[in-house]
Amino acid sequence: NAGVMQNPRHLVRRRGQEARLRCSPVKGHSHVYWYRQLPEEGLKFMVYLQKENIIDESGMPKERFSAEFPKEGPSILRIQQVVRGDSAAYFCASSPQRDRGAREQYFGPGTRLTVT
């Protein structure tokens, strides 16, 4: 997966707890995308970030979800007060965006969140 790292790979949380998902992009990539894959559904865009900026969060639920990509360190997707419907695989992808036309994205292995 071209060097994108995500952790943890599996995360179990009880209803009402917080979930923190981390993503380290490919070295040198400054653009990060988060996607969610619900059981039996396709991948859906959530949020697009550049270093220290949220560019597009149109796919992210308005409540309980937040994302950041600080100047130093990994990108974080945070889900507060998790509910069973948040159970899904969350994927991070990074892009060099050298070529605006190609827009290639390289995906991490994902974090499987299970809410009990």
Add this chain to the structure above:
Amino acid sequence: TQLLEQSPQFLSIQEGENLTVYCNSSSVFSSLQWYRQEPGEGPVLLVTVVTGGEVKKLKRLTFQFGDARKDSSLHITAAQTGDTGLYLCAGASGNTGKLIFGQGTTLQVKP
């Protein structure tokens, strides 16, 4: 809302056969990417097509981007059991490049 319709959703063929997977939309995309995803893993990028009418080959896989950049196809020649997996097409949308994914095609190649 931009949508990508991918077909067929499931395909079961014998080793050695040829197959084609289609991705169609009413929207124009700046680029289109094909991925393969194994169970429990993230999608792995196979190819990106950018120019209308573009054809790219990757060994036995041939990818084509429609002239109007609204559709794409993946053709596999002489399928092998190792080709078994989930194939996803994804169109890059708008200025941000966020990907709109098709529903995926689950391919099973039987020996």
